[in-house]
Amino acid sequence: MAVQTTAPTTSTSGAAAPVDLGPAAGLSCRECGERFPLGPVFACEQCFGPLEIAYDFGGHDPEELRKRIEAGPASIWRYAPLLPVPADVADKPNLNPGWTKLVKADNLARELGVTGELFVKDDSGNPTHSFKDRVVAQALEAARAFGFTTLSCSSTGNLAGAVGAAAARAGLRSCVFIPHDLEQGKVVMAAVYGGELVGIEGNYDDVNRFCSELIGDPLGEGWGFVNVNLRPYYAEGSKTLAYEICEQLGWRLPDQIVVPIASGSQLTKIDKGLQELIRLGLVEDRPYKIFGAQAEGCSPVSAAFKAGHDVVRPQKPNTIAKSLAIGNPADGPYVLDIARRTGGAVEDVTDEQVVDAIKLLARTEGVFAETAGGVTVGVTKKLIENGLLDPALTTVVLNTGDGLKTLDAVSPTTGPTATIRPSLDAFRDAGLAH
Ligand SMILES: *Cc1c(COP(=O)(O)O)cnc(C)c1O
Numbered sequence: 001m002a003v004q005t006t007a008p009t010t011s012t013s014g015a016a017a018p019v020d021l022g023p024a025a026g027l028s029c030r031e032c033g034e035r036f037p038l039g040p041v042f043a044c045e046q047c048f049g050p051l052e053i054a055y056d057f058g059g060h061d062p063e064e065l066r067k068r069i070e071a072g073p074a075s076i077w078r079y080a081p082l083l084p085v086p087a088d089v090a091d092k093p094n095l096n097p098g099w100t101k102l103v104k105a106d107n108l109a110r111e112l113g114v115t116g117e118l119f120v121k122d123d124s125g126n127p128t129h130s131f132k133d134r135v136v137a138q139a140l141e142a143a144r145a146f147g148f149t150t151l152s153c154s155s156t157g158n159l160a161g162a163v164g165a166a167a168a169r170a171g172l173r174s175c176v177f178i179p180h181d182l183e184q185g186k187v188v189m190a191a192v193y194g195g196e197l198v199g200i201e202g203n204y205d206d207v208n209r210f211c212s213e214l215i216g217d218p219l220g221e222g223w224g225f226v227n228v229n230l231r232p233y234y235a236e237g238s239k240t241l242a243y244e245i246c247e248q249l250g251w252r253l254p255d256q257i258v259v260p261i262a263s264g265s266q267l268t269k270i271d272k273g274l275q276e277l278i279r280l281g282l283v284e285d286r287p288y289k290i291f292g293a294q295a296e297g298c299s300p301v302s303a304a305f306k307a308g309h310d311v312v313r314p315q316k317p318n319t320i321a322k323s324l325a326i327g328n329p330a331d332g333p334y335v336l337d338i339a340r341r342t343g344g345a346v347e348d349v350t351d352e353q354v355v356d357a358i359k360l361l362a363r364t365e366g367v368f369a370e371t372a373g374g375v376t377v378g379v380t381k382k383l384i385e386n387g388l389l390d391p392a393l394t395t396v397v398l399n400t401g402d403g404l405k406t407l408d409a410v411s412p413t414t415g416p417t418a419t420i421r422p423s424l425d426a427f428r429d430a431g432l433a434h
């Protein structure tokens with residue numbers, strides 16, 4: 001396919017670039033700690049470890065910072081002082097994601113035997129109906145800062161739609177890559193925003209490998225791949241989930257959080273976000289546990305956790321939870337560290353349990369989750385049953401996407417109670433009148 005490329009205004013050679021990404025002070029290697037200037041780079045030149053954003057938050061009075069955040073917009077931009085974005089980010093065309101509902105799930109709590117407080121952080125309320133709008137919004141600002149004019153990604157479905165929509169609104173070109181066999185809802189949502197959408201004959205890990213090759217090739221020159229060369233910026237978007245949960249709890253840490261795992265990025269950045277809130281004095285420093293959730297058909301991190309391994313052995317995914325179907329998760333080892341350090345765990349559930357959990361959440365709380373939400377709710381149930389999650393404490397379960405995008409998962413077992421002629425007799429005969 002012939003593809004127009006545009007060179008970015010900054011090189012990847014490591015020269016210090018005068019970019020304004022707010023409190024982001026540079027990049028640092030997660031393995032060896034080496035520092036690098038801000039740029040579209042994602043791997044350490046010394047050890048090939050992953051790079052993440054290092055901040056200079058300056059001196060903040062916690063009370064003032066809390067007030068400033070509370071007075072901010074009802075989106076992730078209320079946390080701009082803690083994100084790698086310019087201070088005037090809210091004035092630029094973007095989808096203003098975030099500030100989604102934290103649903104107090106009393107009915108679900110009763111069903112699960114939870115005696116403490118149970119909440120569902122419902123990220124289906126984002127502009128493209130998944131948590132991916134949070135991460136793409138950060139990557140978009142980095143793309144603007146580095147002068148990229150094409151936004152791209154390898155996606156398990158939701159990311160493609162989030163990139164397409166963000167690029168459309170920002171006036172950038174987009175070209176996104178997905179496995180060819182995704183759910184119709186995800187394919188249509190990835191295509192409708194008018195960008196280029198390419199189905200790859202293979203699974204997500206094949207798509208990801210392809211994108212890594214494309215980045216190293218002149219064909220991909222000048223492209224901002226949100227989850228590859230912009231990954232350090234992209235990843236920071238997940239911190240906003242941690243910020244919102246704590247602020248919505250009244251500036252309080254939850255005791256336990258259950259987070260879905262695809263690449264593991266989201267889980268690691270939720271931990272980073274909680275640590276920052278503690279360090280900045282915005283919440284009281286108390287212990288919290290982070291639990292990871294996978295589908296059995298793609299459970300490399302759960303398998304490693306249970307086996308006591310530090311490394312994650314890749315798997316070939318086979319599950320209806322396609323948004324989480326990453327067989328070789330980049331952040332897997334870091335997820336293991338966090339689950340073990342905080343006293344959490346990583347658990348998995350079968351596809352059947354995923355479907356049951358989607359219906360359980362819908363039936364008890366009126367929240368229709370995609371398969372990833374079925375995974376977290378199903379894993380929460382299992383963790384309570386096997387005694388790893390304390391039902392007496394405050395627990396937050398993440399729903400990261402919208403059930404309308406994964407109708408295939410529930411449609412075989414969900415439908416009308418009866419189909420009848422439009423007559424009272426027929427209704428009476430159907431036995432539904434109470
Ligand atoms: C991408 C995604 C996740 C988690 O992704 P990570 O790669 O682990 O950050 C969770 N839920 C949904 C619905 C997703 O699309």
Ligand SMILES: [Zn+2]
Pocket residue numbers: 029030031032033034044045046047048049
């Ligand atoms: Zn390094």
